[in-house]
Amino acid sequence: MIVYITGPMTGYDDYNRKAFYDAEIELDREGFTVINPAKMPMTMDDKQYMPICIAMVEQADAVYALKGWQNSIGALTEITYAYRQNKKVIVRHDDGSFTAEERNALCMPSLKVDSCDYKTEKEAIEVWNRRIEDEQN
Numbered sequence: 001m002i003v004y005i006t007g008p009m010t011g012y013d014d015y016n017r018k019a020f021y022d023a024e025i026e027l028d029r030e031g032f033t034v035i036n037p038a039k040m041p042m043t044m045d046d047k048q049y050m051p052i053c054i055a056m057v058e059q060a061d062a063v064y065a066l067k068g069w070q071n072s073i074g075a076l077t078e079i080t081y082a083y084r085q086n087k088k089v090i091v092r093h094d095d096g097s098f099t100a101e102e103r104n105a106l107c108m109p110s111l112k113v114d115s116c117d118y119k120t121e122k123e124a125i126e127v128w129n130r131r132i133e134d135e136q137n
Contacts, residue, residue, distance in 0.1 A: 001033070004078070005063075007075050009072070021038065035060055053074065054078070
C-alpha cells in the first residue's frame with residue numbers, strides 16, 4: 001500500500017520535517033511505501049506546492065494525517081481530495097492515538113473546509129489557490 005503523509009508545515013520549525021520523517025520511518029517499518037512531501041524543496045512559491053502534492057495524493061492508496069492537520073490549509077485540501085477520491089484517511093489525533101476510520105466530518109465548518117464538492121485535481125488546486133489568496137489579503 002502506498003501512503004502519502006500530510007500535516008502542518010507552515011509556521012513550524014524546519015517546516016515540521018521531523019514529524020514527517022518520523023512518520024515515514026514508522027510507516028516504512030510497517031511495510032508501506034511512503035510518499036513524503038517534506039522531501040520537496042521548501043523554496044518554491046506556495047501556489048506551486050499543491051499541484052505537486054495533489055498529484056502525489058492521486059498516486060497513493062491512503063493519506064496519513066499528522067497531528068495538527070486540522071489547522072493546515074494544505075493538509076485539509078489534501079485530505080478532502082483523498083476523501084472525495086475514496087482513499088483511506090488515517091488520522092493521528094492530538095493525544096497520539098490513531099484511527100483508520102474514514103473521516104465523514106471533513107466538511108464541518110469548524111474544520112475550516114469551505115467546500116467538499118470537488119472531485120478533480122483542478123478543483124482541489126483552485127480551492128487551494130483561493131485559500132492562499134485569502135491568507136495573503
